[in-house]
Amino acid sequence: MRIAARASLIALLVLHVLAAMAGFVAPYDPTRQHRQHQWAPPTPLRIEGLRLVAYGRDDGGALTRYPVKLFPRGHDGRRLFGAGEPGKVFLMGTDGLGRDQFSRWIYGARTSLFSGLAAALLSAILGAGLGLAAGFYGGRADRLTMRAAELFLALPWMYLLLAMRAFFPLNADPRTLFLALLALLGAIGWARPARLVRGIVLSAKEREFVLAARGFGAPDSYLIWHHIAPATIPTLATYLSLAIPQYVLAEASLSFLGLGLGGSVPSWGSLLASLSQIEVLESYWWMTLPAAGFALVFGCYNELARGLRIGMPAP
Amino acid sequence: MNFFGLPARTTPAVFLTVVFVAAASQPVPATSGGRLVVAQRSEPKTLNPVFAIDEPSRAVTGLMGAPLVRLNPKSLATEGVLAESWKTSTDGREITVRLRRGLKFSDGSPLTAGDVLFTFDVHINPKTASPQRELLTVGGQPVQVALAGPDELRFTLAEPYALGEKMLAGISILPAKHLAEAYRGGRLAATWGLGTASAGIAGAGPFRLKSIQPGERIVLERNPHYSKRDPAGRPLPYLDEVEFVFAANEDAMTARFTAGEADLVAGFGPGSYSVLTRAGERMKHRVLDLGAGLDYTFLLFNLNPAPETAAAPRKWFQRQAFRQAISAAIDRQAIVKLVYRGRATPLWGHVTPARGHWMDESLPRPPGSASRSRELLRRAGFRWDSRGLLVDENAVAVEFTIVANAANPVYTQTAAIIEEDLKPLGIKVQVVPLEFRSLVDRVTNRRDFDAAVMALRPGEADPVADMNVLMSAGSTRLWNMSGKPVFAWEGEIDGLMRRQIGTTGAAQRKSDFDQVQRILAGQLPFIPLASPNVLVAAREALGNLRPGAIGHPVLWNADEIFWSHAGNQAPRP
DSSP: OOHHHHHHHHHHHHHHHHHHTHHHHSSSOTTOOOTTOTTOOOOOEEEETTEEEEEEEOTTSOEEEEEEEESOEETTEEOSEEEOTTOOOOTTOBOTTOOBHHHHHHHHHHHHHHHHHHHHHHHHHHHHHHHHHHHHHOHHHHHHHHHHHHHHHHSOHHHHHHHHHHHSOTTOOHHHHHHHHHHHHHHTTOHHHHHHHHHHHHHHTTSHHHHHHHHTTOOHHHHIIIIIHHHHHHHHHHHHHHHHHHHHHHHHHHHHTTOSSOTTSOOHHHHHHGGGSHHHHHHOGGGGTTHHHHHHHHHHHHHHHHHHHHHSOOO | OEETTSOOOSOOOOOOOSOBOOSOSSOOOOOOOOEEEEEESSOOSOSOTTTOOSHHHHHHHHHHOOBSEEEOTTTOOEEESSEEEEEEOTTSSEEEEEEOTTOBOTTSOBOOHHHHHHHHHHHHOGGGTOTTGGGGEETTEEOEEEEEETTEEEEEOSSOOTTGGGGGTTOBOOOHHHHHHHHHTTOGGGSSOTTSOGGGOOOSSSEEEEEEETTTEEEEEEOTTOOOBOTTSOBSOOOSEEEEEEOSSHHHHHHHHHTTSOSEEESOOHHHHHHHHHHHTTSSEEEEEEEEOSOEEEEEEOOSOOOTTSOHHHHHHTOHHHHHHHHHHOOHHHIIIIITTTOEEEOSSSSOGGGGGGSOTTSOOOOOOHHHHHHHHHHTTOEEOTTSOEEOTTOOBOEEEEEEETTOHHHHHHHHHHHHHHGGGTOEEEEEEEOHHHHHIIIIIIOOOSEEEEEEEOSSSSGGGGHHHHSTTOTTOTTOTTSSOOSHHHHHHHHHHHHHHTOOOHHHHHHHHHHHHHHHHHHOSEEEEEEEEEEEEEETTEESOOOBSSSSTTGGGGGGOEEOTTSSSOOOO
């Protein structure tokens, strides 16, 4: 694998680990409103001697110097860093309700990244199974699967998701809703990987060593597991590296429209929603910082996909 | 009364104003000519004044039509438009109106008493389903209209009516020549849509239709037959044309204004206010904050009759102390500061300061207090478990959802502030942003919600605007849409509202309406939160601009607005 692809993989791993540990990494609860700090810009940090110091405004608005502490203990457990109260550290500024953008970004990464990952995995597993069966057995099963795939590819998935959101009871737990969203995203996305896998299977099952194995009396399950399925792995890996960011984007689109997981659960899409307002774009540049998350994730996955395409043998 | 974005209900388009801002410090001689471009958020749904209930439709039809009388927003007195004079009988049951002589519609055809009879026949006929019908029904009987002379009409009421001749203010007189056939054929609602040719539409207002580009713009031109003149005897209106351009949303509307594509915008939020104010420093325009308007946002509880099996929140909401506790916990000042950037007024009653003397100043205005809230909850039988969560007597944790319009951050942010305010009480609130139509459907039809952050805009300052919202039979009584009084206090409100509308004594009406406000402030079927200020931006060169916080903030005197050559903004060709 190319160096750039390896670096991307490491960056993605780090990002996912940070997201998984959001409760520790984020300095504040993502829903906490610091009402005296509405639209606060990122807190300037300086190194003074051997200490990291934050220059922020206190609740009265006066510019004050606070040392940044590592592993401070708050009322809800230890955090990675923070300034002792009344000091505040807003690495990415605050929004209109005074909520810390960095904390929301980290918590939002958990929602957005893992929804993309899980939905893409689900679609790949479903698609691989159906594509394998269709390609290997052919005939009516193949025709049926492929017609169904065409139907699913034509489905307006955004409307389906909106309908699903309306179908759920209002008081549905956000986690339940999140899982349902993942399931639906993954379930309706099986068609593309199924078509990819079917194409590879059609080619692989005609190869000489497969025909030879069949000639020696190998059962279908043996052929699939030992000869056909391994041939699909490089393609599926590339598919995943391209599909994950698309699913991240799908979740973000729903949240951007305000129809995601709900007001209090941050996601990258809901963080970007405020950018649709001219005032925010004009006056509060730090609100664009969460977009960097998308750029980073998309860039890394793209580089990873390139690395996989170059580094893996052709099927 | 209308939701934001929802069709307005039965209020007339009367224009009252309480807050005035003088547009020009020095009088500038009026000049004729030029085009005024007004940016609006959406295009009208209809050009038929009978069914123009949404704001964009009312803005356009308000310039094309004219009523018999209107309310002067400055003096709050009735002044004649098509009516030369009027007289109310001593028992308050008869109003005689004399029309001006020589009135004409914009197509040059004469406007006669027959057209007035036709207009009121249209509105009173239940088959028309006119939104004004309720206002023209007094003591359960529709107003009787008859000819009292060649140019005189008599309006007979079943009993004295608080509004008196003001009930005529929002009704544009229709040309029978153009509409009688459609009316008889039951096709009135489909007439004068956006596809109608300009020659097919006539009104007695200062402007008439010139052209329509659906989804883009509507151009109105000066009505050469308009009867009104300025004090110097010059014919009005001064402007040659008024053009409405439509933007997809508030930001697009603001962008059109700052790009110089529009001369006037109104009804935008505090975010756009700061953008426009900054732009005003380099462009020739002024941005005005007219103070509190009629709108009010509120937290609505679902008090619809609930079956025994209903979810717990519906049962908690039935308790007055619970509702009071929620109200006591909400920091209204924070809503004003964070959501409206200070350009709003915190509310403890649903009547806003813009409604002048109708607001009961004696209502208590306690600041948000968690301790008072805890006390109320304790008294209502709630307690706190070992984790600090509030639980009811059955040990069920108190949690409920608040639905809010996903498309408008004002509502979702307000809900988020309430969520945060209730956290220290151990109450878990889940904010659910919903697409607007879905939200309205849940609240008004399915009645399947716990609580909602919404807003209402009364059509006028008078308590008549609250009939729909507060009466049991009202179609917008959002907390309980059953059409019946369930609680004793609902019956009391019904009685007081009925009594104030049936009397012409101002003091009695004020007393009754104050009592209604006190009942609502105590019972809190909805918790009033804030009233956003009315914000307007206009080019500096516009003269006679007298924006007000009530009615259409700027276009209520569109016939008197003119382009000043003294300004840098030259009239458009």
